[in-house]
Amino acid sequence: MTILVYKLLLGFIGGSLIGMLSYIMELLTKSGVIAVVIIAMFVCGFGSWQTWGLLILFFCSSACIHLVKKILKVSDIESITEKKHTRDAWQVFANSLPAVISLVLFYYTKNQLFMVGYVSGIAGATADTWGSEIGMLSNKLPRSIVSFKSVEAGLSGGVSVLGSLASFFGSLLISITFWLLYGWHHLYQYPLILLIMVPLICGLINSLVDSLLGATLQVKYRCLICGQLTEQKQHHLQQTKQISGISWLSNDWVNFLSGSLTVFLSWSILFLYK
DSSP, rough: HHHHHHOOOOOOHHHHHHHHHHTTTTTTTTHHHHHHHHHHHHHHSSHHHHHHHHHHHHHHHHHHHHHHHHHTTTTOOTTTTTSSSSSSSHHHHHHHHHHHHHHHHHHHHHHHHHHHHHHHHHHHHHHHHHHHHTTTTTOOEEETTTTTBBBBTTTTTTTTTTHHHHHHHHHHHHHHHHHHTTTTOOTTSSOOHHHHHHHHHHHHHHHHHHHHHHHTTTTTEEEEETTTTESSSSSSSSEEEEEBTTTTTTTHHHHHHHHHHHHHHHHHHHHHHH
């Protein structure tokens, strides 16, 4: 119990440092900082330095991509997306909570299936974030994953070759890192290849499911002033009109649902393997 308290305290300190730095860099809102601290405490308290390292890798890689986009002065899409690039608490929890739940289950059960579930959740969040952020750099408009018609950059449900490749390498980064950190561990009951393939495949599926939900069920609006399709309830300071999707299914809910499905899928694969 004493060790858990010390680890929670270490997570609080580490999370606070990351959160404050991210706030200064305008990557997080104040509520986002609080959410990062909470997530960091759980990951450090109920996990190990390896699980903590994977989470830091996700946050740092995403931050680097954002900074590169800022340097390149990528065109603004904040008039389309539901929220600005600065992440709030709901966005942090939506991307991290499914993985953290799996990690806590591993802590109490010692079932390695849940550890792989945690890694798959982080791989999925990384794949989705890299795909969305790097996909913006494409010279071509993304296409709807459902109709294959061109859509505005930044609109949920759009995919591009560049974004898809970014999703693959984001998921691969987390999977390879997990293998490097845990592959030598003789206690793992699964073949080493599964430590790479399960998070990699589940991470890619997360990105696809996120795009599919974004294209079909996520709520979308149309501005009555300029006619632009958007994910915002207000545009030009005027109320927009809902034209598709489920009213409560925002991008945060899409991220949470796709992340939960990713973690559950990894559990299912390893359960069936046994």
